[in-house]
Amino acid sequence: MKNDEPVVATPATTAPLHGKHIIVGITGGIAAYKAPLLVRLLIKAGAEVRCAVTEHAMQFVTPLTLETVSNNSVYSDLFDRGNTHSTEHIALKDWGDAIVVAPATANIIGKMANGIADDALSTLLLSFRKDTFVCPAMNTNMLDSPAFKRNVAILRNDGVCFIESDSGELACGTYGNGRMAEPEHIARTVIETLSNNKDCDNVLAGKRILITAGPTYEKIDSVRFIGNFSTGKMGFALAEELARRGCQVSLVTGPTSLTTSHPAIERIDVLSARQMFDAATHLFESCDAAILSAAVADFRPENEADHKIKKQNDHDGMTIHLVQNPDILATLGNNKREGQYLVGFALETDNEIDNAKKKLTKKNLDFIVLNSLHDKGAGFGHDTNKVTIIDRAGTVNHCQLKSKKAVACDIADKLSEIMSA
Ligand code: CTP
Numbered sequence: 001m002k003n004d005e006p007v008v009a010t011p012a013t014t015a016p017l018h019g020k021h022i023i024v025g026i027t028g029g030i031a032a033y034k035a036p037l038l039v040r041l042l043i044k045a046g047a048e049v050r051c052a053v054t055e056h057a058m059q060f061v062t063p064l065t066l067e068t069v070s071n072n073s074v075y076s077d078l079f080d081r082g083n084t085h086s087t088e089h090i091a092l093k094d095w096g097d098a099i100v101v102a103p104a105t106a107n108i109i110g111k112m113a114n115g116i117a118d119d120a121l122s123t124l125l126l127s128f129r130k131d132t133f134v135c136p137a138m139n140t141n142m143l144d145s146p147a148f149k150r151n152v153a154i155l156r157n158d159g160v161c162f163i164e165s166d167s168g169e170l171a172c173g174t175y176g177n178g179r180m181a182e183p184e185h186i187a188r189t190v191i192e193t194l195s196n197n198k199d200c201d202n203v204l205a206g207k208r209i210l211i212t213a214g215p216t217y218e219k220i221d222s223v224r225f226i227g228n229f230s231t232g233k234m235g236f237a238l239a240e241e242l243a244r245r246g247c248q249v250s251l252v253t254g255p256t257s258l259t260t261s262h263p264a265i266e267r268i269d270v271l272s273a274r275q276m277f278d279a280a281t282h283l284f285e286s287c288d289a290a291i292l293s294a295a296v297a298d299f300r301p302e303n304e305a306d307h308k309i310k311k312q313n314d315h316d317g318m319t320i321h322l323v324q325n326p327d328i329l330a331t332l333g334n335n336k337r338e339g340q341y342l343v344g345f346a347l348e349t350d351n352e353i354d355n356a357k358k359k360l361t362k363k364n365l366d367f368i369v370l371n372s373l374h375d376k377g378a379g380f381g382h383d384t385n386k387v388t389i390i391d392r393a394g395t396v397n398h399c400q401l402k403s404k405k406a407v408a409c410d411i412a413d414k415l416s417e418i419m420s421a
Contacts, residue, residue, distance in 0.1 A: 015046025016195035022047045023096040025121045026066070028056020030171040031103035031137040031180035035061055036069045038102055041187035043070070050075065050092065052099075052121045054108070078120050089124040099128055100190055102163075103137035103180045106148050112160070113151035131193060131405075135163045135186055140176035156233075157257055161403050162383050163189050164376075189384070192406040203420040204412065205246030210283050210290035211239050212328065214254035216273040218300035220320060221309045229380040230295035232256035234345075237408040238291055239265050245412060250287065252279045254294060273297050273325035280328050281335070289341035289415060292329045293369075295380075300325055333364030341366045341419055343411070349373060356390055366418050367391040369411060375401055389414055 022042050026035045035057075039049050051066040052075040063074040075088055085091040101108060101121075108122065112134070117123040125132070134155065142148055143165065152162065163186050168179040180186075213235020217225040236258045239251045243262035251260065252268045254276065260267055268283075270276045273296045284290050299322035309318075329344045336342050344365045346356040356370040370388040372378045378386040378401060386401040389410065399410055 015044075016191045017042060017045040017047035020047045020097045020194055021095050022049050022190070022194075023092060023099045023124070024049055024051050024070075025099055025101040025104075025108075025125065026051060026053045026057040026061060027101065027103060027105045027108045027121065028054055028059060029103040029105050029137045029180070030060060032057050032060035034180065034183050035102060036065050038100070038183040038186055039066065039069045041183055042100075042190065045187065045191050048072070050095070052076070052092065052124055054119055054121050056105075075120050075124070078123060089120065089127055092124055093127045093129075096128065096130065098131035098133065098190065098194055099125065100133040100135065100186065101125070102133075102135035102183075102186055104134045106136075106138050106142045106145075106151075109134065109136065109148065109151050109155065113154040132160045133163055133186070133190060133193075134160055135180050136165050136178075137180035138165075138178050139170060139172055140174065140178045143178050156383060157259070159261075161189075161193070161405065164382075164384070188400075189403055189406070192400070192402045193409075201245040201412070201416050203416040204242065207247050207288040207419070208250070208286060209242050209247045210250050210252070210280060210287040211235050211242070212252045212276060212280055212290075212292045212294035212296075213239070214256040214258075215295050216254045216276055216297045216325075217271050218273065218297045218325075219271075219304045220301050221305035221307065223308050226297060226299070226301070226322075227255075228295050228297065230254070231380060232258050232294075233383070233404050234385060234407065235291075235293040236260065237404040238293060238411060241405065241408040241412050245416075250283045252276055252283065252294075273300060273328070277326045277328050277331070281331060284332050284335065284340075287340070289343070289419065290332055291343040291411065291415070292332070293345050294328075295347075296325065296328060298325060299323065327363075329365070330363045336364060341415065343367055343369065343415060345369045345371060347371050347373065353388070353390065353396060356388070357394075360390060360392065365392075367414055387411075391418065 026032050042049050049070045050072045066074045111122045112125050117126040163181045166179045167177045214232030215228045215230040217227045219225050239249045243249045243264040249265045268279050302321045302323045342365050346359050346368050348355045356368050360368040368390050372386040375386045385404050385407045387399050389397045
């Protein structure tokens, strides 16, 4: 996604956020001066917007400005006698379809991660369970602090989507990462996520779908393993999206700290590629489709020691002989019956499209999702991803950088299209 791409105003009924209620939470950072522009962009996209602000935010942007651009009253005080309801935060959490905290200071992120509710906005955030976007803005040193990183990890695990900050000149006069993402970029991410929210999918509803996610760990001995940096976010986002569309999902996942929330997701935890292979090949027999997003280790140590391997002397190195793991995707491709659909992922560094097309054919897939390694915000550990979807007919769809939830929607849309054909 390019920050300078305009968000185009669309007629009310076809506007992507038509009928959506969005709360813009504003906290006390200099980037608060950009919040009115974000409010306008969301309204242009068809949303109704209400603002909730902290006391410090009002040092940077006035309630009058926000009231004027949003055409709604601003929520700033838990005990304001002018609030429409006596528990305004509860009324607002029912009203809102999503909250966008922009800018989000280290302070509000710390409160969110630790369940602290001591003012209007933090109380609202604690009670809110729907799509939550956080747009951090702070000095690079704060962004790099262990405490901030811990808080971000907690919130990501809770399903919060971070719209990452940019590098540039900061208010303190230094240059570095920490500038709030541009309002156009924030609006576009919100639009892509919310406008894709399909609650009803007649093709996918009732289908049984297998998903693999996360890394695999290949044991060297009783305390060591070979693994990779996959967090499982893409696969978990897919599982949630397909369950929301009415699918019965079997999610076979390698080690991850992520949790699932939808009751239609059956989770099967595995450690190694061979365990994932056993679970996936067994489950695929009774599934209508499978999407394999796991980062499966291609190799494992030939021998696994049942004790901790000791150093032999102070200088000698160590050689581990690796053997190939079974290819789960290729096996499912071989076993695929008429009426079953198979989707794979590809991670390529050279001749990306050509290599992905070869993988599609070789593994007998219906379409393949090519991951970008070249874009900031894409790949392992990020909340956003940039993918290219290639199908058997040779159609190549280059998607923009967007939240993994929005990417999951694109993949679910493609699966729905292919299964209805
Ligand atoms: N995959 C799998 N089992 C394996 C290896 C990969 O199911 N043992 C799946 C992944 O989940 C992904 C796809 O195969 O959907 C492609 O993975 P990738 O690592 O890009 O390619 P490989 O097939 O391993 O080929 P190479 O590493 O040579 O590019």
